[in-house]
Amino acid sequence: xxxxxxxxxxxxxxxxxxxxxxxxxxxxxxxxxxxxxxxxxxxxxxxxxxxxxxxxxxxxxxxxxxxxxxxxxxxxxxxxxxxxxxxxxxxxxxxxxxxxxxxxxxxxxxxxxxxxxxxxxxxxxxxxxxxxxxxxxxxxxxxxxxxxxxxxxxxxxxxxxxxxxxxxxxxxxxxxxxxxxxxxxxxxxxxxxxxxxxxxxxxxxxxxxxxxxxxxxxxxxxxxxxxxxxxxxxxxxxxxxxxxxxxxxxxxxxxxxxxxxxxxxxxxxxxxxxxxxxxxxxxxxxxxxxxxxxxxxxxxxxxxxxxxxxxxxxxxxxxxxxxxxxxxxxxxxxxx
Amino acid sequence: xxxxxxxxxxxxxxxxxxxxxxxxxxxxxxxxxxxxxxxxxxxxxxxxxxxxxxxxxxxxxxxxxxxxxxxxxxxxxxxxxxxxxxxxxxxxxxxxxxxxxxxxxxxxxxxxxxxxxxxxxxxxxxxxxxxxxxxxxxxxxxxxxxxxxxxxxxxxxxxxxxxxxxxxxxxxxxxxxxxxxxxxxxxxxxxxxxxxxxxxxxxxxxxxxxxxxxxxxxxxxxxxxxxxxxxxxxxxxxxxxxxxxxxxxxxxxxxxxxxxxxxxxxxxxxxxxxxxxxxxxxxxxxxxxxxxxxxxxxxxxxxxxxxxxxxxxxxxxxxxxxxxxxxxxxxxxxxx
DNA sequence: TCTTGGCACTCATCTGGACGGAGTGCCAGT
DNA sequence: ACTGGCACTCCGTCCAGATGAGTGCCAAGA
Numbered sequence: 001x002x003x004x005x006x007x008x009x010x011x012x013x014x015x016x017x018x019x020x021x022x023x024x025x026x027x028x029x030x031x032x033x034x035x036x037x038x039x040x041x042x043x044x045x046x047x048x049x050x051x052x053x054x055x056x057x058x059x060x061x062x063x064x065x066x067x068x069x070x071x072x073x074x075x076x077x078x079x080x081x082x083x084x085x086x087x088x089x090x091x092x093x094x095x096x097x098x099x100x101x102x103x104x105x106x107x108x109x110x111x112x113x114x115x116x117x118x119x120x121x122x123x124x125x126x127x128x129x130x131x132x133x134x135x136x137x138x139x140x141x142x143x144x145x146x147x148x149x150x151x152x153x154x155x156x157x158x159x160x161x162x163x164x165x166x167x168x169x170x171x172x173x174x175x176x177x178x179x180x181x182x183x184x185x186x187x188x189x190x191x192x193x194x195x196x197x198x199x200x201x202x203x204x205x206x207x208x209x210x211x212x213x214x215x216x217x218x219x220x221x222x223x224x225x226x227x228x229x230x231x232x233x234x235x236x237x238x239x240x241x242x243x244x245x246x247x248x249x250x251x252x253x254x255x256x257x258x259x260x261x262x263x264x265x266x267x268x269x270x271x272x273x274x275x276x277x278x279x280x281x282x283x284x285x286x287x288x289x290x291x292x293x294x295x296x297x298x299x300x301x302x303x304x305x306x307x308x309x310x311x312x313x314x315x316x317x318x319x320x321x322x323x324x325x326x327x328x329x330x331x332x333x334x335x336x
Numbered sequence: 337x338x339x340x341x342x343x344x345x346x347x348x349x350x351x352x353x354x355x356x357x358x359x360x361x362x363x364x365x366x367x368x369x370x371x372x373x374x375x376x377x378x379x380x381x382x383x384x385x386x387x388x389x390x391x392x393x394x395x396x397x398x399x400x401x402x403x404x405x406x407x408x409x410x411x412x413x414x415x416x417x418x419x420x421x422x423x424x425x426x427x428x429x430x431x432x433x434x435x436x437x438x439x440x441x442x443x444x445x446x447x448x449x450x451x452x453x454x455x456x457x458x459x460x461x462x463x464x465x466x467x468x469x470x471x472x473x474x475x476x477x478x479x480x481x482x483x484x485x486x487x488x489x490x491x492x493x494x495x496x497x498x499x500x501x502x503x504x505x506x507x508x509x510x511x512x513x514x515x516x517x518x519x520x521x522x523x524x525x526x527x528x529x530x531x532x533x534x535x536x537x538x539x540x541x542x543x544x545x546x547x548x549x550x551x552x553x554x555x556x557x558x559x560x561x562x563x564x565x566x567x568x569x570x571x572x573x574x575x576x577x578x579x580x581x582x583x584x585x586x587x588x589x590x591x592x593x594x595x596x597x598x599x600x601x602x603x604x605x606x607x608x609x610x611x612x613x614x615x616x617x618x619x620x621x622x623x624x625x626x627x628x629x630x631x632x633x634x635x636x637x638x639x640x641x642x643x644x645x646x647x648x649x650x651x652x653x654x655x656x657x658x659x660x661x662x663x664x665x666x667x668x669x670x671x672x
Numbered sequence: 673t674c675t676t677g678g679c680a681c682t683c684a685t686c687t688g689g690a691c692g693g694a695g696t697g698c699c700a701g702t
Numbered sequence: 703a704c705t706g707g708c709a710c711t712c713c714g715t716c717c718a719g720a721t722g723a724g725t726g727c728c729a730a731g732a
Binding site for chain 1: 473574
């Protein structure tokens with residue numbers, strides 16, 4: 001029995017099943033692909049593939065369906081990432097052109113990705129940890145209340161209010177703002193903790209309690225509790241038929257930012273990664289596959305984006321779209 | 337035939353159908369409600385209600401189902417808003433306590449509302465048009481690029497980048513910032529257009545081209561294109577069974593911010609409003625009902641929030657939850 | 673040793689008919 | 703104005719049988 005043909009059969013099964021969404025049998029297989037052998041031979045190969053766990057039968061006398069393990073083999077060895085058509089490339093640039101700010105860029109990106117793949121798209125905002133502080137702003141919103149605004153090089157804006165232990169005069173606020181910017185501007189977020197630690201020592205004693213309070217909030221905002229955000233689109237592309245009982249758990253998981261971030265926390269590199277069905281650590285996503293990629297250039301790793309869909313998806317096409325969009329948005333954001 | 341009893345019958349039908357989700361017949365009706373008459377009598381009433389368009393039969397010899405018109409009558413005349421239980425009240429305060437910023441408040445609110453109603457919740461960010469400018473910030477992100485940040489009294493932060501026609505020195509940026517704040521701080525957004533118009537005249541001639549450019553962006557950001565935002569939660573609560581074919585159009589509509597804002601644009605007042613099925617101007621939502629309310633106090637009208645669910649929903653309970661949450665968040669946000 | 677045609681077998685799906693039950697509309701009687 | 707009775711409609715379910723796609727296995731051929 002030819003090992004090569006066995007793989008060809010697996011590929012054919014995946015192809016057919018992905019497009020028809022129905023179990024595929026030996027006869028249909030030889031008709032639709034020129035395998036050059038008879039159905040009986042295919043049946044032998046299929047039996048072997050089933051023994052090895054790559055395909056399964058929903059019930060006796062039905063065709064075969066790829067297992068998660070089968071998809072894995074397919075993705076690893078049998079499929080090549082499909083480059084986008086030139087029409088699709090054009091769509092990307094025209095879709096992203098004219099974005100006015102970071103929010104807008106990400107909103108457009110996530111919708112674009114959802115549209116290209118006809119699946120649910122998720123785009124993580126540029127991670128704070130790999131950003132640089134562009135500016136810190138301190139605004140008195142009341143006598144004892146400051147609003148702290150952090151602006152990063154990627155255009156991300158984070159804000160937070162801080163209670164001060166005593167009322168502050170306007171010029172004190174100015175001093176504080178200057179002090180903060182002097183020490184933090186153009187510094188990488190990764191370096192922030194060390195700098196913030198020493199911050200109270202750099203100001204006059206009477207300001208120290210205030211700065212100490214500010215430092216705590218700074219740390220919390222920028223390091224400990226860096227509210228990483230994600231944009232989501234295309235939930236309407238989910239097809240109830242693809243999910244055994246309901247798609248409720250999937251929708252719930254998608255709404256849970258924590259889950260999405262965990263998902264992406266595991267994908268750092270700029271290459272396209274695929275996680276299939278049971279490979280997920282999150283229970284609710286074990287009926288789905290996730291295709292993801294970091295964006296922002298080789299070393300930058302600004303963030304991650306990807307799509308979530310049924311395990312039965314067009315991996316080649318989806319991987320192509322994810323890769324293309326990741327490249328594109330990486331260029332856009334690092335060119336800022 | 338008693339008009340009162342006819343209404344009682346309608347109420348009973350709505351009650352039963354909402355809880356069982358099955359067409360309700362005359363016999364079941366007299367059993368479950370003490371109407372004090374026989375099924376035959378009820379049948380007469382039902383026939384009348386059907387003639388008048390309040391209820392309908394899915395097919396001959398099935399029970400009756402309320403029509404959108406029936407729900408409308410029910411909501412207007414037959415149901416009273418159900419106050420929350422004390423446990424629910426407690427849940428609200430504990431859920432909202434500890435929110436650190438506006439984003440956090442709205443995120444928590446929308447999840448809370450989704451959880452209380454077991455439906456899809458939507459919360460609009462405080463409308464810019466009814467906000468007051470607290471502070472304007474101008475940050476040079478490169479020689480010819482400024483980032484404009486607007487902070488409102490409700491804690492909302494909007495940002496936008498502006499290209500300047502010529503490179504700007506640091507002290508010029510400071511001057512500009514001061515000028516902007518002098519004229520705009522503490523002004524209502526509604527007054528912004530007039531002020532911005534006159535802005536170029538208030539600065540020295542050499543700054544005029546820059547200020548003109550800034551003015552345009554200011555207007556765009558704050559008035560013409562005020563990116564109103566919404567928070568969404570609970571899409572997992574949608575039940576596929578409640579929607580004829582797929583819930584895809586509903587999910588798509590929910591993702592479309594424009595649609596949601598249109599939905600809410602029509603709800604300004606602080607009282608709870610209900611829009612049922614075909615009453616929607618948006619096609620995709622005609623299989624749903626929306627319960628919404630403005631928040632932010634009688635006159636303030638900061639924004640709107642609400643829930644989207646199947647027309648078959650517990651209107652009394654939902655209206656109670658929406659009203660309570662609107663009150664609560666109104667207090668929280670105007671107390672800032 | 674690999675491939676192939678043949679064959680018996682399994683089992684989901686479809687069909688059509690029968691049946692029960694829930695529900696209705698109508699009518700005549702109180 | 704209400705009620706009980708009655709005939710009728712039509713959905714849902716169950717059953718039996720037919721259909722057909724698909725399999726596994728085997729024995730024969732290359």
